[in-house]
Amino acid sequence: MKKNAYLKMAIGNKPQGKETSTPAPAEFKLIGKPTPRVDGKLVVTGRAMYTHDIFFKDMLYAKILRSPYASAEVAAVDLSAAQNLPGVKAVLKLKEGRVKYEGEQIAAVAAVNEKTAEEALKLIKVDYKALPYVVTPDKAMADGAPRVHDSANVEKINEYSRGNIDQGFAEAEVTFERTYKTAIEIHQTAETHASVAKWDEDELTVWDSTQAIFNVRDGLAEALGIPETKVRVIKMYMGGGFGSKLDANEHTIVVAKLAKETGRPVKITLSRKENSLCVGNRPSTQITIKGGARKDGTLTALSFRNTTCGGLDSGDQCSEPTIDVYKCPNVKVEEFTVFTNTGAGRATRAPGHVQGTFALEGFMEELAAELGLDPLEFRRKNYTTSNEGGTGIVYSSKGLDKCYDIGAQKIGWTRRNLKPGDGQGKKRRGLGMASQIWWGGGVPGTLADIKIHRDGSVEAVSGTQDIGCGTRTYMATVAAETLGLEPQDITVKIGDTVYPWAPISGGSLTAPSVAPAVRDAALQAAEHLRGIAAKKLSVPAADIVLADKKLFDKNKPENSIAFKDLVKGLRREAVFHGERGPMPAGFAYNTFGAHFAEVEVDTETGRISVLKVVAVHEIGRVLNRLTAESQVVGGITQGISTALFEERVLDENTGKMVNPNLQTYKIATSMDMPEIVPLFVDLVDPRINNLGNKGLGEPPRIPSSAAVANAVYNAVGVHLREIPMTPDKVLKALRGKEAGS
Amino acid sequence: MKNFQWTEPQTIEQAIAWLAKANGKAVLMAGGTDLFTEMKEGVVEPDLVIDLKSIPGLASIQKDKDGVHIGALTTVASLAADAMIKLDYAGLSAAAGSLATPQLRNVGTVGGNLCQRPRCWYYRDAQMDCRKKGGSQCFAAKGRNKYHAIFGGGICHIVYPSDLAPMLVALDAQVTISSPRGERNLPLAEFYSLPAKNVRRENVLAPDELVREVKIPLAKKGTRSAYVKLKERETWDFALVSAAVRGTVSGGGLSDAAVVLGGVAPIPWRLGKTEASLKGKKLSQALVKEALRADLQEARPLEENGYKVELVEAAVTRALLSLTRPL
Numbered sequence A: 001m002k003k004n005a006y007l008k009m010a011i012g013n014k015p016q017g018k019e020t021s022t023p024a025p026a027e028f029k030l031i032g033k034p035t036p037r038v039d040g041k042l043v044v045t046g047r048a049m050y051t052h053d054i055f056f057k058d059m060l061y062a063k064i065l066r067s068p069y070a071s072a073e074v075a076a077v078d079l080s081a082a083q084n085l086p087g088v089k090a091v092l093k094l095k096e097g098r099v100k101y102e103g104e105q106i107a108a109v110a111a112v113n114e115k116t117a118e119e120a121l122k123l124i125k126v127d128y129k130a131l132p133y134v135v136t137p138d139k140a141m142a143d144g145a146p147r148v149h150d151s152a153n154v155e156k157i158n159e160y161s162r163g164n165i166d167q168g169f170a171e172a173e174v175t176f177e178r179t180y181k182t183a184i185e186i187h188q189t190a191e192t193h194a195s196v197a198k199w200d201e202d203e204l205t206v207w208d209s210t211q212a213i214f215n216v217r218d219g220l221a222e223a224l225g226i227p228e229t230k231v232r233v234i235k236m237y238m239g240g241g242f243g244s245k246l247d248a249n250e251h252t253i254v255v256a257k258l259a260k261e262t263g264r265p266v267k268i269t270l271s272r273k274e275n276s277l278c279v280g281n282r283p284s285t286q287i288t289i290k291g292g293a294r295k296d297g298t299l300t301a302l303s304f305r306n307t308t309c310g311g312l313d314s315g316d317q318c319s320e321p322t323i324d325v326y327k328c329p330n331v332k333v334e335e336f337t338v339f340t341n342t343g344a345g346r347a348t349r350a351p352g353h354v355q356g357t358f359a360l361e362g363f364m365e366e367l368a369a370e371l372g373l374d375p376l377e378f379r380r381k382n383y384t385t386s387n388e389g390g391t392g393i394v395y396s397s398k399g400l401d402k403c404y405d406i407g408a409q410k411i412g413w414t415r416r417n418l419k420p421g422d423g424q425g426k427k428r429r430g431l432g433m434a435s436q437i438w439w440g441g442g443v444p445g446t447l448a449d450i451k452i453h454r455d456g457s458v459e460a461v462s463g464t465q466d467i468g469c470g471t472r473t474y475m476a477t478v479a480a481e482t483l484g485l486e487p488q489d490i491t492v493k494i495g496d497t498v499y500p501w502a503p504i505s506g507g508s509l510t511a512p513s514v515a516p517a518v519r520d521a522a523l524q525a526a527e528h529l530r531g532i533a534a535k536k537l538s539v540p541a542a543d544i545v546l547a548d549k550k551l552f553d554k555n556k557p558e559n560s561i562a563f564k565d566l567v568k569g570l571r572r573e574a575v576f577h578g579e580r581g582p583m584p585a586g587f588a589y590n591t592f593g594a595h596f597a598e599v600e601v602d603t604e605t606g607r608i609s610v611l612k613v614v615a616v617h618e619i620g621r622v623l624n625r626l627t628a629e630s631q632v633v634g635g636i637t638q639g640i641s642t643a644l645f646e647e648r649v650l651d652e653n654t655g656k657m658v659n660p661n662l663q664t665y666k667i668a669t670s671m672d673m674p675e676i677v678p679l680f681v682d683l684v685d686p687r688i689n690n691l692g693n694k695g696l697g698e699p700p701r702i703p704s705s706a707a708v709a710n711a712v713y714n715a716v717g718v719h720l721r722e723i724p725m726t727p728d729k730v731l732k733a734l735r736g737k738e739a740g741s
Numbered sequence B: 001m002k003n004f005q006w007t008e009p010q011t012i013e014q015a016i017a018w019l020a021k022a023n024g025k026a027v028l029m030a031g032g033t034d035l036f037t038e039m040k041e042g043v044v045e046p047d048l049v050i051d052l053k054s055i056p057g058l059a060s061i062q063k064d065k066d067g068v069h070i071g072a073l074t075t076v077a078s079l080a081a082d083a084m085i086k087l088d089y090a091g092l093s094a095a096a097g098s099l100a101t102p103q104l105r106n107v108g109t110v111g112g113n114l115c116q117r118p119r120c121w122y123y124r125d126a127q128m129d130c131r132k133k134g135g136s137q138c139f140a141a142k143g144r145n146k147y148h149a150i151f152g153g154g155i156c157h158i159v160y161p162s163d164l165a166p167m168l169v170a171l172d173a174q175v176t177i178s179s180p181r182g183e184r185n186l187p188l189a190e191f192y193s194l195p196a197k198n199v200r201r202e203n204v205l206a207p208d209e210l211v212r213e214v215k216i217p218l219a220k221k222g223t224r225s226a227y228v229k230l231k232e233r234e235t236w237d238f239a240l241v242s243a244a245v246r247g248t249v250s251g252g253g254l255s256d257a258a259v260v261l262g263g264v265a266p267i268p269w270r271l272g273k274t275e276a277s278l279k280g281k282k283l284s285q286a287l288v289k290e291a292l293r294a295d296l297q298e299a300r301p302l303e304e305n306g307y308k309v310e311l312v313e314a315a316v317t318r319a320l321l322s323l324t325r326p327l
């Protein structure tokens, strides 16, 4: 999915609805409580079916030959030797002409096993003519650099301004400029990309490791020139996507073609190396922020300039936090992308916000120090309740101030070094924090059904996908809550395009889209059952309560009928179609949070240990405290991992990535994780939807690297301004500080 | 992965016979934790894999009057857990415990650890025709070399990645090597060889030789050892720099000292000048800094690995100072 399309989706349709007719109650019995995952047992016992597990008896295995060159002319591809290898059932040429990155598809093979397919790849003869390339932004921007596309290597991708930036700086008593850098991060999902394609006559079924079954369906239909009605996409369980699995991938289209040609199911499982090279990454950034403030901490101007690199595709727009979070009348933004001969960037868990927050929050911390202010007070001083830094529309709900209060208290904010670097000794401790904003309002038009069978069993159905975030569990909880049942009573059916439409599982959209749709369907179901019960129990329908697997008169609870007995009398199974309604116009719908980190820096070895993170989020109503907490732990894990370790390393001399594996592309281990305290500001958005909930997929990922970097600054008195903060960089920064530069 | 034959010899003699017959086209496999990654990547493509695990009696730790014998197939985990090793050679126990992850330590062996191949990312990419693989250039010299050698590189800038090797060298260990010609013993320090000698190999084993055991001299009274490994993450990481030290504590200093580094050179890197300047003097951070000066002057960092020089100082200081700390 193009990042712009992703952002558009995340921001949501322009709010245009009226207030929701069924406002959310303040308190629920099940919703908001810690409910264990309904599918937890299956997952931890290894019985959940991931795409990697899909198997058919006559299945073939596909492998793809990929360019070893960052740029080359493919003059000829000779498939004959591969075709003649026993066990090979089909060979496809995928490319002739120019290839533009290491890992680009050249040809594909389907064979009776993976080994034969691999051998066949070696028999394909490709006549490459290596061409000049650029793989790093610096080289790509240099004069006379080889062009990646036909157009220039640098392109403006965004600009924004409000107020008068020059006047803002003129009003400032302190002006300050800093540059922050973030490395390219690879999604590195535990389950690498995988697809299985199978044709029955002219109908294609694809099992895909995806966050977006409908996107895959539509993309396949388009690529193959067949109607969407002839494509069915299934995804039951998935080991991570983080934004890299939002479309019909090239390799998925390839297996669909190979399956068609061979008349047999074909499976492809990408290797770790392919996963590192070809299916996306988080673009790097170099962001310069110049800010002006009055001595009391009032911001007067913010200028933001980003140079981002997403390889063959555009990098990330990162200015949104700078535009929105702090009150500031004068803002100017310019963003540029640099193209290089490397795999295209893709949406990566909070695209743009992660990098933009690293820069903005680092800047706020450093500016606070320059002003001699408590960095938290400085942020409070510039607090807003409407978007565009206090110049736009009002937030429907915003609990960031409460996040600050709770977080500061829980981490013991007063323990920090009053001046960065005040500490003593070889090992220095420090505290830092960062604010977070993201969308997460959800997608109006999301569909879900509640189906009540005459034996009393109930289904909650939606074409959404659970990508590990607990979607199944809250669907069961919301349905059970509304119908007076228990989560175990609900069979959840998701992950199949034959079910009613739901959006991508990305953009923190799923919970605020799917849960309200289920709620809507369940409310209709409850209404219908109340009507029947009213007759049976001879009380007004309005007095009927659904609880404890019964329907009863609220004034005389013993006047009741069991849920099971009531639905026995239905003429047929009853289906209720729910839809997530529109959001009222005139408000901004956003999620907020603040992370507080404590670190220890070993000044002799350059090693940073994160000791504790307190994360406080405001996401409207929490649907399930247990899965919400685990979402936060996951976000912080990734945030620490990229703050300290993760980086795609490219070699300009050869045009290659040198660390396409998990030994050298380092990801945090459990031993690198600190104590994590996930907390929520319990408020209910009064109008966003019938549950008052917002999304949580991305928020905890956003401020965590920044909070850690700020804590390091507080510990040692020098801001690294660059992640990952590996020992070499830490030592260099410390020596730079000693030298007084 | 290329097809290969598999054999499970029952004796060392059979294993050696297979080796000799294969004429350089065979590889030995112990735990396989290193070998299989090389084979999967296509970096080595043997015709024959000789599984040493089928040979009984090679996985033991035994103490006799000559010293402590550690069989080549002893797992790293059992070395780390051995009570006698912990007591007499605390540094070795620490080095074993610092290595990789519990899963890898349970499978990986001491022999495999001492004979493992370098982790240089150019060497490990089958598509890169680097010197170590018979090509004509070292891509690290002017490439991405943050993890590469600061000493002894020259024509090939790999670092020897083993955690056990520097510690065993510091303990004056010997290796027992078996071949069709019989057995030979070598100080472990002489087992390793620099790229200048043979860039394709990291040790002096002939194609028909294998390591049968390692022998450490009996620990002298008052002699202590320590291992400090500096890495990027807390676990599952090779050393950026490690310091293996041994010393006999007398007064506030060391009457003799061995200081060997890991992660900085193509072989375990012994700091002879440092050792000499430490002798008999009162140990302090200042003394170590001073003692390291001459050896560190010989460091030839590449563009991205200058920080390792600083790490050497931190690792050696910490390791040495720990020797005089009360038990």
Ligand SMILES: Cc1cc2nc3c(=O)[nH]c(=O)nc-3n(C[C@H](O)[C@H](O)[C@H](O)COP(=O)(O)OP(=O)(O)OC[C@H]3O[C@@H](n4cnc5c(N)ncnc54)[C@H](O)[C@@H]3O)c2cc1C
Binding pocket: A663, B027, B028, B029, B030, B031, B032, B033, B034, B035, B036, B037, B052, B072, B076, B098, B099, B100, B101, B104, B107, B108, B109, B110, B111, B112, B113, B114, B115, B116, B117, B161, B162, B163, B164, B209, B210, B211, B212, B236, B237, B238, B239
């Ligand atoms: C992710 C990862 C992390 C790692 N981290 C570390 C680390 O931190 N520190 C560290 O030291 N190592 C590390 N290793 C390397 C390796 O796993 C260990 O060194 C292990 O001890 C190797 O033992 P093995 O028995 O599995 O060796 P194998 O893979 O079986 O063999 C390794 C090499 O030695 C040769 N060989 C094996 N036995 C003999 C013998 N008796 N005589 C002659 N040649 C022999 C083999 O032919 C092969 O070339 C790591 C490996 C991985 C995959």
